[in-house]
Amino acid sequence: MTTTYADAIKLQKEVAKKVVAKDDFGEINRICGVDVAYSGDTAYCSAVVMDRNLQLLESVHAETVATHPYVSGLLMLREAEPIFHVLKKLKSVDYDLLMVDAHGQLHPRKCGLACYVGVTLDKPTIGVAKSHLCGTARPDGFVELGGEVLGCVIGKKKRLYVSVGHRVSLETAVAIVKELGIEPLRLADINSKAQKRRKGLRP
DNA sequence: GCGACAG
């Protein structure tokens, strides 16, 4: 992984060019959700795979040490490695779509964590963030940035920012979230926090 | 210079 902010930004611009913002997959039957919880710089990462009926097929976890602090716009530096690490543990089943708890193309350089992970693994990926980072939401929900529609905000009370990670169109990404919600992410969130808590109660 | 700022 790169070290300086300048190198990271340069890398993001290169990765952004490789993002395929259109549907490029067969069938989406299995969805994988990943999330990370922290205790200082110790990262507790969880990944779960569910079918379209939201039935759990596999669950794995991994503990790593974060090498970079959190910096807005450069979340990939802190969270990508833990995610790659935990995804390597998925062996009994494969997945068709990866759901990341972060922005995808709806990012200052069109390369949020979801894009970086998706392009690196070359997997259909969508980004679902819980808060705003950049761009302006139109009345219809689509979010524009630099004259482009790069994301969509869903939900009135609990707003979710959906954007393309890789090999999925924004329309499909939105359809997936509207149909299945973010259960994979919710379960991964619960598991990562449980993992962290379990470790903490361990003298 | 001032405000905004994923997890």
Added chain:
DNA sequence: ATCTTGTCGC
């Protein structure tokens, strides 16, 4: 993300 009590609303 994490630190944290009571409190407002469906």
